[in-house]
Amino acid sequence: MKALKIFEEAYEKEVIEKNFSRREALTKGLGLGLKTALAAVPFGLLDALGNKAQAAPSNPDIIKILNYALTLEYLEDTFYKTGLSTNGLIAATDTTIFMQISKHETAHVALLKTTITALGGTPVAEPTFDFTGGGQFPDVFTSYQRFMGLSVAFEDLGVRAYKGQAVNLLGAKDVLAAALNIHSVEARHASEVRRLRGSKGWITIAEADGLPGFIYDGEENTVQLGIDVTSITSVDINAVTQAFDEPLAMPPVLTIVGPFIKQ
Amino acid sequence: MKEQKLHDYLQETLHRPIQRKRFLRFTALASGSFMLGLTACRKEGHPGSGVIDVGSADIGILNFAYALEQIEAAFYTKVAASWYKNAPLSEMQVLFDIMHHEVAHRDFLKKALGSNAIGDLQFDFTTVDFTSRDSVLKTAKALEDTGVSAYNGAGPFLQSADYLKIAGKIVSVEARHAAAIRDILNPKSADFAGDDTVDPATGLDLARTPNSTTYGQSIVATANSFLLTKISATQLP
Numbered sequence: 001m002k003a004l005k006i007f008e009e010a011y012e013k014e015v016i017e018k019n020f021s022r023r024e025a026l027t028k029g030l031g032l033g034l035k036t037a038l039a040a041v042p043f044g045l046l047d048a049l050g051n052k053a054q055a056a057p058s059n060p061d062i063i064k065i066l067n068y069a070l071t072l073e074y075l076e077d078t079f080y081k082t083g084l085s086t087n088g089l090i091a092a093t094d095t096t097i098f099m100q101i102s103k104h105e106t107a108h109v110a111l112l113k114t115t116i117t118a119l120g121g122t123p124v125a126e127p128t129f130d131f132t133g134g135g136q137f138p139d140v141f142t143s144y145q146r147f148m149g150l151s152v153a154f155e156d157l158g159v160r161a162y163k164g165q166a167v168n169l170l171g172a173k174d175v176l177a178a179a180l181n182i183h184s185v186e187a188r189h190a191s192e193v194r195r196l197r198g199s200k201g202w203i204t205i206a207e208a209d210g211l212p213g214f215i216y217d218g219e220e221n222t223v224q225l226g227i228d229v230t231s232i233t234s235v236d237i238n239a240v241t242q243a244f245d246e247p248l249a250m251p252p253v254l255t256i257v258g259p260f261i262k263q
Numbered sequence: 264m265k266e267q268k269l270h271d272y273l274q275e276t277l278h279r280p281i282q283r284k285r286f287l288r289f290t291a292l293a294s295g296s297f298m299l300g301l302t303a304c305r306k307e308g309h310p311g312s313g314v315i316d317v318g319s320a321d322i323g324i325l326n327f328a329y330a331l332e333q334i335e336a337a338f339y340t341k342v343a344a345s346w347y348k349n350a351p352l353s354e355m356q357v358l359f360d361i362m363h364h365e366v367a368h369r370d371f372l373k374k375a376l377g378s379n380a381i382g383d384l385q386f387d388f389t390t391v392d393f394t395s396r397d398s399v400l401k402t403a404k405a406l407e408d409t410g411v412s413a414y415n416g417a418g419p420f421l422q423s424a425d426y427l428k429i430a431g432k433i434v435s436v437e438a439r440h441a442a443a444i445r446d447i448l449n450p451k452s453a454d455f456a457g458d459d460t461v462d463p464a465t466g467l468d469l470a471r472t473p474n475s476t477t478y479g480q481s482i483v484a485t486a487n488s489f490l491l492t493k494i495s496a497t498q499l500p
Contacts, residue, residue, distance in 0.1 A: 093451055094451065096451060096452060096453050097451060097452075097453065097455070099453070100453035100455075100456055100457075101456070103463060103466070104456065104461060104463075104466035105466070106466075107462075107463065107464060107465050107466030108466045111465050111466060111467070159435050163428075163431045163432065163435065166418070166427055166428070166431045167424045167427055167428055170421075170424055170427055173419045173420075174419075176418065176419045177415070177418070177419040177470060178467065180414075180415045180418045180419065180431070180434070180470065181415050181467035181468045181469075181470050182466060182467060182468075183431065183434070183435060184411050184414075184415055184434055184435060184437075184438040184468040185438070185456055185461050185466055185467070185468045186435075187434075187435035187436075187438035187439050187442070188438050188439070188441065188442040188455055188456040188461070188468070189442075189455075189456060190439065191438070191439035191440075191442035191443050191455070192442050192443075192446060192455040192456070195443060195446065200360065201357075201439045201440070201442060201443040202360065202364070202436060202439050202440075224371055224375070224429060224432070225375050225425060225429060227371065227374050227375060229367055229370070229371050232370055232371065232374045233366060233367050233370035233371065234366065234370075235363040235364075235366050235367050235370075236363075239360065239363035239364060239366075239367055240367050242360065242363075242364055242436070243363070243364035243365075243367040243368055243433075243436055244367075244432040244433065244436065245431075245432050245435040245436055245439075246432065247428065247431065247432070
């Protein structure tokens with residue numbers, strides 16, 4: 001865990017700061033005021049965001065979130081492309097499923113890049129990935145079971161990651177809409193591969209089904225809007241936890257994907 | 264108007280590479296549907312006509328979700344009360360789980376809405392043949408896809424961060440259901456996230472506001488096809 005923590009810090013520093021906030025750093029360093037910094041933002045956007053009564057996320061904050069999402073989508077996209085191009089890995093009967101998932105991840109990468117650029121940002125470059133997770137999963141592209149396991153891990157994590165950012169996009173209606181519409185697709189993927197792997201399509205308590213347990217930390221929650229749902233419904237605690245997927249914030253998500261990113 | 268500017272800007276840049284038809288559909292979905300909502304507002308909403316209006320703003324959206332969850336919970340409860348012919352255990356298990364989730368969603372939303380909650384609805388499932396696997400599963404598919412697109416469509420209109428969180432927690436479970444039902448209907452195919460619901464060019468799932476007719480019948484109309492007590496969402500898009 002210590003290694004992960006160090007990685008996370010290095011990752012945050014090098015990837016996020018370098019790529020996500022370069023313009024902020026530049027403007028600060030050069031002593032430019034807010035007005036100059038905002039001059040780089042497209043007029044219509046500035047106009048709209050600047051006059052929201054509700055605290056809408058700033059343009060750099062939106063871009064930071066989208067670059068984070070893009071990093072996760074790169075991971076998935078390259079994972080499936082590698083899996084599909086590895087002869088004999090994916091069962092012939094399941095190829096259609098993984099081709100469909102792969103198609104969506106490629107589309108998500110393109111959509112996020114386009115959106116980031118449209119917002120005046122720079123899409124992060126694709127990192128180099130190590131799908132063995134630093135040697136933890138050496139058989140990722142030789143064992144179909146392992147490949148499916150990591151697929152479930154990435155999809156369930158993707159669902160949690162997008163869910164974790166939805167609130168941070170409140171007030172940026174169009175970007176929020178796009179994020180929600182990607183989010184439910186990741187959930188469709190997760191359900192499909194979970195079932196292919198012999199699990200239920202939904203998450204019970206925080207059961208990891210042989211995957212690294214920390215991916216599911218917090219999924220055991222039964223309290224929603226301050227209401228313990230188990231106390232107001234006839235269904236049991238297992239079903240209650242299945243019925244609500246839980247979000248995950250950016251730092252724990254980056255800690256989990258850290259070992260898969262070689263920088 | 265300011266918001267419209269941002270919207271136009273994003274639509275223009277975001278969807279440039281997408282084929283025109285899809286672009287028009289998306290644009291109509293996002294902005295045109297709001298106009299339809301306003302039109303519907305004038306046509307419907309006769310107080311005292313027995314139609315239950317879900318209300319406005321966040322409470323309206325949550326009540327609309329509550330209405331859909333009531334329908335889903337009632338549907339699966341009926342399915343599990345008399346299984347279709349030769350229902351295999353694997354399918355019964357999935358439908359049983361889903362029933363529990365929808366009951367949990369329904370009970371939770373009722374509690375969360377408190378005195379703002381619409382009443383208990385009465386259902387009309389005469390269009391469903393509960394002895395037929397095909398009829399049950401196709402209805403389940405329609406309800407789950409409707410649920411996903413409804414939460415996706417209404418989510419961005421929510422003002423409260425807490426309610427947005429809740430919508431996010433529920434919609435992904437509805438999407439898990441939709442994928443499972445679609446896979447049971449057409450195993451090992453691409454249907455679990457088929458091109459009919461996920462745009463292959465953008466990888467975006469469908470989003471529909473309550474009154475939008477961009478993709479055919481509105482969600483309100485679909486809901487009403489299963490209801491004796493009709494609902495309306497005249498103050499929602």
